[in-house]
Amino acid sequence: MVETLRPETTEQVVEAIAWASGEETPVEIVGTGSKRGFGRPMGDGNRTIGHVVDLSGLSGITLYEPEELVLSAWAGTPIAEIEAAVAEKGQMLAFEPPAFAGLYGETGGTLGGLIGCNLAGPRRVKIGAARDHILGIEAVTGRGELVKSGGRVVKNVTGYDLSKLLTGSFGTLAALTQVTIKVLPAPETVETVLVSGLGGVDAMRAMTAALNSSHEVSGAAYVPSGLAKAVSGVSGDAVAVRVEGFSPSVDARSMALQELLSGFGMVAMLDAVASVALWRDVRDARPFVGSDAALWRVSVTPTAAAGIAEAIANGIGGPSLIDWGGGLLWFEADDAAAVRAVLAEHGGGHATLVRASEETRRTTPVFQPQPAPLAALSTRVKESFDPRHILNPGRMYEGV
Amino acid sequence: MKMPDPDAGVIARREEILAAMRAIVPGEGVIADDKGMAVYESDGLTAYHNMPLIVMLPETVDQVSAVMRYCNENGVKIVPRGAGTSLSGGALPAADAITLGMGKFNRVLEVDYENRCARLQPGVTNLGITHAVELDGFYYAPDPSSQIACTIGGNVAENSGGVHCLKYGLTTNNILGIEMVLPDGEILRLGGKHMDSEGYDLLGLMTGSEGLLGVITEVTVRILPKPTTARALMIGFESSEAGGQCVADIIGAGIIPGGMEMMDRPAIKAAEAFVQVGYPLDVEALLLVELDGPPVEVDFLIGRVREIAEGLGAVSIRISENEEERNQFWAGRKAAFPAIGRLSPDYYCMDGTIPRHRLPEVLSRMSQLSEKCGLGVANVFHAGDGNLHPLIMYDANKPGELDAAEEFGADILRLCVEVGGVLTGEHGVGVEKRDLMGEMFTEDDLKQQQRVKCAFDPNQLLNPGKVFPTLHRCAELGRMHIHRGQMPFPDIPRF
Numbered sequence: 001m002v003e004t005l006r007p008e009t010t011e012q013v014v015e016a017i018a019w020a021s022g023e024e025t026p027v028e029i030v031g032t033g034s035k036r037g038f039g040r041p042m043g044d045g046n047r048t049i050g051h052v053v054d055l056s057g058l059s060g061i062t063l064y065e066p067e068e069l070v071l072s073a074w075a076g077t078p079i080a081e082i083e084a085a086v087a088e089k090g091q092m093l094a095f096e097p098p099a100f101a102g103l104y105g106e107t108g109g110t111l112g113g114l115i116g117c118n119l120a121g122p123r124r125v126k127i128g129a130a131r132d133h134i135l136g137i138e139a140v141t142g143r144g145e146l147v148k149s150g151g152r153v154v155k156n157v158t159g160y161d162l163s164k165l166l167t168g169s170f171g172t173l174a175a176l177t178q179v180t181i182k183v184l185p186a187p188e189t190v191e192t193v194l195v196s197g198l199g200g201v202d203a204m205r206a207m208t209a210a211l212n213s214s215h216e217v218s219g220a221a222y223v224p225s226g227l228a229k230a231v232s233g234v235s236g237d238a239v240a241v242r243v244e245g246f247s248p249s250v251d252a253r254s255m256a257l258q259e260l261l262s263g264f265g266m267v268a269m270l271d272a273v274a275s276v277a278l279w280r281d282v283r284d285a286r287p288f289v290g291s292d293a294a295l296w297r298v299s300v301t302p303t304a305a306a307g308i309a310e311a312i313a314n315g316i317g318g319p320s321l322i323d324w325g326g327g328l329l330w331f332e333a334d335d336a337a338a339v340r341a342v343l344a345e346h347g348g349g350h351a352t353l354v355r356a357s358e359e360t361r362r363t364t365p366v367f368q369p370q371p372a373p374l375a376a377l378s379t380r381v382k383e384s385f386d387p388r389h390i391l392n393p394g395r396m397y398e399g400v
Numbered sequence: 401m402k403m404p405d406p407d408a409g410v411i412a413r414r415e416e417i418l419a420a421m422r423a424i425v426p427g428e429g430v431i432a433d434d435k436g437m438a439v440y441e442s443d444g445l446t447a448y449h450n451m452p453l454i455v456m457l458p459e460t461v462d463q464v465s466a467v468m469r470y471c472n473e474n475g476v477k478i479v480p481r482g483a484g485t486s487l488s489g490g491a492l493p494a495a496d497a498i499t500l501g502m503g504k505f506n507r508v509l510e511v512d513y514e515n516r517c518a519r520l521q522p523g524v525t526n527l528g529i530t531h532a533v534e535l536d537g538f539y540y541a542p543d544p545s546s547q548i549a550c551t552i553g554g555n556v557a558e559n560s561g562g563v564h565c566l567k568y569g570l571t572t573n574n575i576l577g578i579e580m581v582l583p584d585g586e587i588l589r590l591g592g593k594h595m596d597s598e599g600y601d602l603l604g605l606m607t608g609s610e611g612l613l614g615v616i617t618e619v620t621v622r623i624l625p626k627p628t629t630a631r632a633l634m635i636g637f638e639s640s641e642a643g644g645q646c647v648a649d650i651i652g653a654g655i656i657p658g659g660m661e662m663m664d665r666p667a668i669k670a671a672e673a674f675v676q677v678g679y680p681l682d683v684e685a686l687l688l689v690e691l692d693g694p695p696v697e698v699d700f701l702i703g704r705v706r707e708i709a710e711g712l713g714a715v716s717i718r719i720s721e722n723e724e725e726r727n728q729f730w731a732g733r734k735a736a737f738p739a740i741g742r743l744s745p746d747y748y749c750m751d752g753t754i755p756r757h758r759l760p761e762v763l764s765r766m767s768q769l770s771e772k773c774g775l776g777v778a779n780v781f782h783a784g785d786g787n788l789h790p791l792i793m794y795d796a797n798k799p800g801e802l803d804a805a806e807e808f809g810a811d812i813l814r815l816c817v818e819v820g821g822v823l824t825g826e827h828g829v830g831v832e833k834r835d836l837m838g839e840m841f842t843e844d845d846l847k848q849q850q851r852v853k854c855a856f857d858p859n860q861l862l863n864p865g866k867v868f869p870t871l872h873r874c875a876e877l878g879r880m881h882i883h884r885g886q887m888p889f890p891d892i893p894r895f
Binding site (some may be wrong): 169 | 469485513514515516537558559561565566569570571572582586587588590592593595596597598599600601602604605607608609610625626628648649651652654655656694695700703708753754755756757782785786787820821822823824826827828829833837840841842844845846847848849851852853854855856866867870878880892895
């Protein structure tokens with residue numbers, strides 16, 4: 001019988017994993033389980049999950065120094081709790097964590113889960129992903145050993161950056177127990193310049209013009225008319241460009257961008273309230289919430305986006321929501337091989353099947369398959385942390 | 401500093417190895433004479449030097465791969481080297497190791513403005529990247545002070561920073577992809593022009609790995625549109641506490657300056673004597689704050705920062721009105737190291753990071769240490785990110801002073817760790833801080849890091865003797881001590 005263990009101290013996590021390692025019993029590492037649908041179903045060949053190690057009992061912020069831009073918390077701390085704490089001090093998690101749980105009909109989510117999946121929202125184009133904001137970690141490896149990496153300061157090159165390595169490793173290397181991240185001041189205000197009535201190719205040109213300007217754009221997305229009804233503030237094909245900061249600066253940059261983009265289509269401006277709603281919808285891929293169709297999240301060379309979106313819409317899948325100035329596409333499509341073939345024709349990248357039935361995720365590579373030498377190196381890295389493959393086995397790749 | 405004993409067997413095979421190297425890289429790409437190799441015997445940490453076994457200067461990725469494959473198969477160690485500007489001895493040669501210089505990989509391969517990135521060979525200098533794109537209004541953000549000489553390959557290996565990293569990030573936040581050669585000669589690409597790469601973040605791991613995991617043969621960097629304007633404030637305070645408070649209040653007000661630097665009295669005095677740019681000499685702390693962005697934003701924030709500084713009792717405030725003046729403000733800070741060089745026959749540059757609010761305490765304990773050992777120290781401080789560069793003044797010709805300086809430096813770094821900071825912010829561990837790693841990490845932490853190295857370099861041939869104080873064989877590190885038994889945790893809540 002699969003039992004759920006809910007350790008409440010680091011020592012108990014060590015104890016649980018050391019035991020599982022000794023027994024060669026694979027365990028699932030979870031927080032609130034809000035993103036269980038993300039990744040391959042667990043299991044490594046013939047071995048199935050023996051027990052669940054639930055880290056939601058390790059919860060709470062342990063250090064928050066706003067003037068030092070640093071926050072530490074137990075891995076099981078709810079994201080909502082952290083976002084509320086930093087908002088109270090006028091700060092934010094600048095990588096704009098998306099509420100992925102919504103795609104799976106769930107709510108919640110923990111800091112450990114967020115870091116384990118290396119998520120990022122629309123501000124990715126300017127400020128990076130979760131991996132760019134992680135300063136330090138404490139984690140229990142598959143050997144049952146507590147290790148730490150990094151620290152609480154931004155500038156640190158002491159030893160290998162294992163914090164980044166664990167970010168986005170889906171709990172396959174170690175169970176995170178404590179995480180230290182960089183926080184940043186939240187912008188005083190935000191405006192969005194909306195350009196309507198343009199097709200994919202012109203949309204790309206408009207986003208590139210905005211991102212290549214000196215107006216410090218912090219979001220550039222394209223919503224095609226087919227998805228517009230689920231995104232606040234748009235009604236048809238539209239490019240949205242966001243500026244954030246102190247109000248005199250935001251006003252000036254918004255004006256400059258309206259002028260810059262006026263040649264591409266009809267230009268309008270959204271105020272702070274409307275902007276927040278629009279970018280939340282883009283961040284959370286709202287057009288795809290509430291369906292159970294196979295959903296792809298694809299990271300590509302930005303200029304390739306229009307071509308990929310067109311090829312997908314041409315018989316392979318639905319319309320694409322484009323974010324990161326072209327660097328990220330979201331669309332629904334069933335045929336994984338066809339999706340990845342399109343990607344290969346357009347300069348490569350990573351196509352991730354973020355939502356699909358368990359059966360599909362078992363039989364189709366959820367993450368972009370790696371070339372053999374890279375896959376071999378990844379397996380060796382996995383084994384350096386978890387030689388007996390007991391942590392979330394198979395969650396990312398079969399055999400890893 | 402004890403380096404691994406050179407392998408006499410390898411040194412005895414030098415002629416045979418040399419012949420194999422000449423078969424891979426023709427002509428002047430192999431340096432084997434003492435005079436030619438002497439150029440490579442040291443890096444920016446000049447207190448240490450060693451003659452390499454052979455110096456290789458390959459020109460193609462295939463040559464790099466062939467050299468590494470040969471070395472892996474024949475048990476020959478390799479020390480990778482960029483421009484050799486490391487201040488931690490990261491490129492220090494070994495008598496039984498080939499120094500693999502990447503200086504000939506110096507081409508900008510592609511500039512892709514539409515995707516805001518550039519593909520470079522690793523030997524392109526940091527400043528060379530900005531030079532390649534600045535006419536089109538772009539630049540590369542990380543700017544270590546050695547940027548005129550240091551190369552992007554070395555920047556990746558050390559995760560270099562600079563004065564702009566509070567706002568724009570370190571090397572690791574500004575690269576999109578690399579091509580690298582593993583110790584067994586395998587060529588791999590990580591990342592590319594896309595932003596997110598799934599799978600383990602090996603790109604993040606490689607950045608700052610100090611040449612211990614692989615040799616970088618190509619780098620794709622992000623380039624950014626240049627900010628329209630930049631202006632700087634030069635603010636003098638009567639105490640380092642007030643200077644530190646000003647930094648905290650600026651950030652507390654939601655302002656992230658492009659650059660924020662602080663100097664203490666000895667550093668101010670030395671810099672002013674050297675470049676005469678009008679630094680106030682009657683203050684304990686001088687803060688330089690640079691704001692960049694659209695003119696309206698910069699002007700607005702200059703006003704806010706001035707108010708904050710005045711509120712804290714700043715004794716002098718100057719605001720740059722033009723580029724010439726802004727550059728003048730920076731001239732003293734940028735010349736701080738040579739300025740100290742004028743005052744002292746030798747100086748030793750340290751590189752710890754501390755939580756910012758501990759600065760006054762760290763400075764005061766540092767001056768106690770300074771008195772105790774009789775060596776002067778001047779401080780320049782990347783105030784925004786807590787990265788401290790104490791410059792210890794000594795005279796290598798006086799017996800015992802180098803040792804005293806090193807000991808003083810080690811004490812400073814221990815102090816950094818004690819207050820919650822780290823041993824190195826941007827210079828790397830190399831050989832310099834290797835034996836201090838135990839101050840920050842447990843044996844388990846260090847063993848896990850070495851297991852990761854084993855995943856890349858199972859024969860431990862790449863950059864030996866650096867970073868890790870104790871070497872363990874990979875087989876030994878891989879061993880597991882298994883405790884079997886009943887589910888042992890009666891105390892853990894379960895469901």
